[in-house]
Amino acid sequence: MSTAQELDAIGIERLREAGSLKWSAFPEAIGAFVAEMDFPTAPAVADAVKNAVDAGLTGYLPAAVRTRMAEATARWQRDRYGWEVPPERIRPVPDVLTALRTTIDFFTAAGSAIVLPTPAYMPFVTIPAMHGRETVEVPMLVEGGRHVYDLDGIDRALADGGGLLILCNPYNPLGRVFEREELEAVAEIVERRGARVFSDEIHAPLVFAPHRHVPYASISPAAAAHTITAASASKAWNLPGLKAAQVILTNDADVEMWARPEVAWAEHGTANLGVVAATAAFDEGRDWLEETLAYLDGNRRLLGDLLAEHIPAMGYRAPEGTYIAWLDARDLGIDGSPADFFRTRAGVAMTDGIACGAAGEGYLRFILATPRPIIEQAVRQMADALRDHAAR
C-alpha cells in the first residue's frame, strides 16, 4: 500500500478516537482549525522517543542531548538550505512563541512597538500586549495574485517607533515562501531603521517545489546582525506537544545577551523528548518528510480543484509552503464570521481570519494536513451549507 493510500485511509472515526486537539475540540465538526497534522510522525522519530524513555532519559536535560539537537539542526540548515550555522549558536527553547517573547523582552528597544505583517499567526497579534508593547499591523499587499510585503508600510512603522519586525517565512497563514530579493528589500529597510527582526521559520521544511526556503538571516551580514531566527521540527514532523524548538543566534552581541541567566531562562522549559524527537526528525526523518510533502502537495492542489468545482466564489491560491490554506470567503454572501457560519452550518471548524489581524476579516484558515477524503468531505459540506443558505 502506498503512503498516499495509507494516509487516505485514516478516517474521521479513527482521528476522533486518537483524540488530538483538532479532532476533540469540536466533536460535531471536521477539525481544520489548528496547524497540526492528522498523520502519525515519522517512525524514526517515534522510535527515538520510545528508545529515550527506555534508556531512562526522563531526568533533567543533559548537555550532550542538547548538543546533539544543535548539531542535527545545523546539519539540516546546511543540507536543506545551504546555510552554515555553528551548532554552538543554536539554542534549545520549548517553542517558537517562547523565542518571540524572549526576543521582545531582551532584544528590542524598551517600549518599542512590534511591527507585524498581517494576516499573521494568531498569537503574534496578541503577544506584544502581554509585554506592554503596541502591535502595529501592516497588511500584506497583493501583486499579480500573490501576497507581498508592503515595504513602504513596514518602513513607516519602523520609522514611527517600531523596534521589532516579525517575519514568518514560509508564511503562516498566507503560504508564501519569500524569494531572496523580497527578503533583501526587507533587510535594507530594517537596517536603515536600526530595528530588529524575529524570523519565524517553523514551516521551513514544508516547501513545495519549485519554491525554496531562504533563511532570512542567511541573506547578508546585516540581516544576520539584526535577526533572531526560530526554527523547529514541530510543524513538519507533527511534534508541537513535545516542546522543543531552536533559536539560531547570528551575531556576537546576541550570543552575549543570551548568556545572561534571565535570557537563557527561555531554554528552561525545553522537554527532553522533544529534543530527542527534533534530533531524529532532522537527521533520520528526511525520507518520511519527502513522502509527506508529496502527499501535502497533492492536498493543496486537490483543495483548489474542489473549490473551483463546488465553491467557485471562494478565493484560494495554493500555498507555496506550509499546510495552511488561506481562503477568501468575502464573496460568499455570509453575514458575520465565516468561521462561525461553516462551523455551525457545515460542520467544518476553521480559524476565522480576523484572529490573524484586521486584514484577515472575511477570510478562513483551513489546515490541509489531513487525509484527502476529509478535504473532499469538508468542501462538500461547506458547499451544501452555502446552497442551503442561498436557498433561504
Added chain:
Amino acid sequence: MSTAQELDAIGIERLREAGSLKWSAFPEAIGAFVAEMDFPTAPAVADAVKNAVDAGLTGYLPAAVRTRMAEATARWQRDRYGWEVPPERIRPVPDVLTALRTTIDFFTAAGSAIVLPTPAYMPFVTIPAMHGRETVEVPMLVEGGRHVYDLDGIDRALADGGGLLILCNPYNPLGRVFEREELEAVAEIVERRGARVFSDEIHAPLVFAPHRHVPYASISPAAAAHTITAASASKAWNLPGLKAAQVILTNDADVEMWARPEVAWAEHGTANLGVVAATAAFDEGRDWLEETLAYLDGNRRLLGDLLAEHIPAMGYRAPEGTYIAWLDARDLGIDGSPADFFRTRAGVAMTDGIACGAAGEGYLRFILATPRPIIEQAVRQMADALRDHAAR
C-alpha cells in the same frame, strides 16, 4: 531479585553511559548535585508515555489529556493527603518554577519583596531579581536539632514590604516535613500581614513514615485563600525532563485571574508526554513509589551510618522527606567552598550550600536517590580526601 538488589546493581558505568545530567556534567566525579534519581521511572509511567507516542499524541495538548491529569492529581491529593480539590482548579504548567514566576507576576502586589526561608532551592534565590523583585532571606532556626521557621523573622519581612512567602514542603534542601501546627503558625502571620504564599509541594510524594505531608492550602480557608500550590510527579517518579506540573488554585479570585490569557500562558509550555507521565504516575505508579520510598528510606539511614563511621565531624540529620541530604561541613577544616573541595579532591559533585542562600554557607546538598554502593563509595572518597587534607 528484589528491588533493592536491582537498584544496588546499577553501577556508575551504566549511569555514565545512560548520560543523565547528573552523570555527565562532571565526568570525573560521582554525581550527587542535581535532584534527580538514578533509577528508571515506574514501568507503568514509561509504558504510558510509549503508548501515547504510538497513539500519535504528539500534536497540541488536547483538553481531554489535560483533564485526565487534573483528575489523577485530584485523586492523588485526596487518597494520599486527604485533601479534596476539584479537578477544574488544577492547571497544567511545565514546571514548578513557571508556576512561581507566574505567581510573582500576577498574584502579588506590584514591586513587593519575596520572602524566602533559607537555605532554599537554588532558583528560588535568583528568580525574584529576574522580575525586578527583592528577595528577603529569612534563615531557618534550629530547635531541638531540627529546622523550624523563624516566625518572627517571617513576620518582620512581611511587615516590611514582603508580598509573597515562598514555602517548600517537604523542604528542599532541609528535608523537613512540616507538621500541621507549624503550618498554622505561618498561616496566621501571612493572613495578618495580607500577604500571599507560594507553596512548592513537588516533594510531597517523598515522605518517610511516621511523617505525613500536609498540603499547606488545606489547613484552613484562610490558607486556601492566600495560597497558590505547585505539585508535580517529577521528583518522585523522576520526570523533570518531561515538563509537566500542576498548579492548584484554591480561591475564586485566583481562578478568575488565571483565566486571563497572559496568566494562563503559564500552561503553554506543558508537554503532552509529561502530562501523560504524571497521570500514569499518580494513578498507576503508587506501588512502584512505595518500593522506591523503602529504598530511599534505607539510603537516608545508610548515609547517616556511613558519615558517623567515616566523617563524624560532618553534620547530618536524615531528611523526613525528599531525597536530599543537607550536610554541615563547617567543622571539617576546609577553607573556601566545601563543594569545590569535594568535587576536586574527592570526586564527588555536590551543590554548595551557598547557592541556597547566605544561610547555606559551609553546607552541602547531596542527592540520596542513588544506588547504595555509590553512597558508600562517595562517603569513602570524601573521607579519604579529608584524611589527605589533614595529613598535609
